[in-house]
Amino acid sequence: MDPTTAATLGGIAGLALGGVAVVAVHLSDRDRRNEVVIAPTPALPPGVAEVLAVLRSSGIVVDTSDRVVNNSPAAVARGLVRGQELVHPELLQLARAVRRDGEIREVELDLRKGIGEARVVVAARVAPLGADHVLLLVEDISQARLVEEVRRDFLANVSHELKTPVGGISLLAEALLDAADDPEAVQRFATRIGIESRRLTNLVKEIVELSRLQGTDVVTDPALVDVGKCAEDAVERNHLVAEESGIDVAIHTEPDCQVWGDGELVTTAIANLIGNAISYSDSGTRVGVSTRRRDGGLVEVAVTDQGLGISPDEQKRIFERFYRVDAARSRATGGTGLGLAIVKHVVENHGGAVTVWSQVGRGSTFTISLPAAPPDRAKSASAPQPGQVDPFPEGAVGHAPIEPHPATAARATRGQS
Template sequence: MDSTTAATLGAVAGLALGLGALGAAAVRLSDRAGRHDAEVAPASDLPPGVSEVLAVLRSSGVVVDSSDRVVNNSPAAVAHGLVRGQELVHPELVQMARAVRRDGVIREAEFELRKGLGDARFVVAARVAPLGAHHVLLLVEDHSDVRRIEQVRRDFLENVSHELKTPVGGIALLAEAVLNASDDPEAVARFAQRMSVESKRLTQLVREIVELSRLQGADAITEPVLVDVGTCATEAAERCRLLAEEHDIAVVVHTEPGCRIWGDVELVTTAVTNLVGNAIAYSERGTRVGVSVRRAPDGPVEVAVTDQGVGIEPDEQERIFERFYRVDAARSRRTGGTGLGLAIVKHVAENHGGRVTVWSEPGRGSTFTIRLPGAVQPTDARGGSSKAAPDADARPDPAASPDPAVNS
């Protein structure tokens, strides 16, 4: 391999890895070697090996000649819409390439580019450098996910700050009221009771914030064990027993044997507890909440929690699993809801390789279904049959049957 080829490949590799010094040195070497060539080289006259390097790049790599014509590119450049035929699509990148060609200085910049023909846009980081005497190399990374994650993090911190202000501020005001009413035992008792309520709300909020943060980490489930989901559902119903009695709501549990998964017992129990507690909070007095655990015919374990509550509007159903989102903020405040319960359910399901779905109609109630990969059982290996799947569109009536299973 000659010096020009080696320098070219070094430039591509150095820039792709983000190693500025290595990339710059390689580009300078390539530039010096290129001066021994003819003053005008064919636009497609690239050293051997460049195509192979571009082909394996995960980022978008594009090589343009002195007339801004694309002479080579990585597959990602086409997939992301940066290249169309031999044209570099976005004017911002063209101008950057021309500037580098003019003075030979490596440039880096971040752009918000139009995606396709619509109004959608995406954020990219571009690094452009001369490649020999006649070409310019552009390396473009899609940073849209990075920016989105940063925005989610900012929103999360802002929401946490806002949510913490309410109970903390309430406790501070109540403490001041207790001091001012020190000579009135009845007022002190009343304010102390309110302080107890706010402190419990604050404790629950902090606990759920910590739990959600842990679930979003890569090590949420470090040592999975065999989990009996039916036992988790029974425990979840027991945890909500006092809340159900306060609301005059019956919680009916039906579990099939052998509904086991690999995962974390406490996390699964917490997820089902959140669904049951949510169902109780949004149900009318004297109604029923059904909890069903079954093994679907295709193998996964399904946990369905059905209520006869107020239901959820269709345009709200897409957002209910967002952190701090509440369909009825006033009702959440009355029931002590934090807006994190369903977000925790979603992350528990995803961390176990499953998902959570919702069926709901205003005035008819809701059914939340967690679907998790089932642990292989002996009957599976022998080809044992399971119960037939219920109609996917049918919704059980928890008041009519103790088995509210649905196949979402």
């Protein structure tokens, strides 16, 4: 090969190698440009993860990209965190605001609970955590807000209920002064003042009783209580009222119906149920009271009437304070609207429950269920009397009341037509 040809081929080879080198460098630069640089996640300050793991409230830590990097178990259980995201935009906005200016924020928020329409009220405290994180502490205060609303409603209802008898006494006193020369008018107004005074006394007494029952456990020194004897005492307390109303009260008690608790409170609860049954029953009807020991270690007290009954919607509310199925009738009979609320609290303080069965036109049955005292500690219960007959058929108590009074059934039927 001549020197000229060799030089030419060498030049071409050099150009090819140079081109390959340029292409290689270009591809390498392009690969480097396409690489995604992942910055290391800033580490949490020491001890934060351990504290979050034992928090009962919802603790959440987010980083500079709004990702949840750690949280307490409660935050997931309460639906505040899903994966690495904050579920509620309100909390995310708070975290961003704190990250922006470094100021601690404390707010109350009304958040959606889950995917439904339910809401939850929370108290949120959001603060910077080091240079790269934000800490959110979220506490569910829904129950506290509910208690506050109930207390506010209670005070409003008490004020309203107190105004009626107090206003009545004031007006009657003025009328009494104006009728000083009329003996008949004086007697009439004085009688009315006595009625309103007793109503006011009963209201104040039941408010005080209910307030006591809503506190801590009032059964501090429980004793063995004969529920049958309590039922008999409760019937006796309502004897005059039943007689004036023309209502017959029948009672049947079984032996071995004993519980641990406060006998006076149990008697009060049963008496309230009997008084309530009398108030909502017509003259000529019957109220039945029975006690029995049931399988499963329970003692049951059932109060059955032949009244008009309670609709399903109202059954959900009858244990609320001051709620009345028939407000006009309750006030006419001196009812305060607190009797069933007191029953509920007495029963719950004894570890039991109270239920209602009712059907419009057939009457109602209220059943108190209490944990029975062990048989070996209840030997003092009276033995069954020979020939004693249960006035209520088996299965009636707590399931179906005694047969409705004909007049009551007819009136209920007319009301439904």
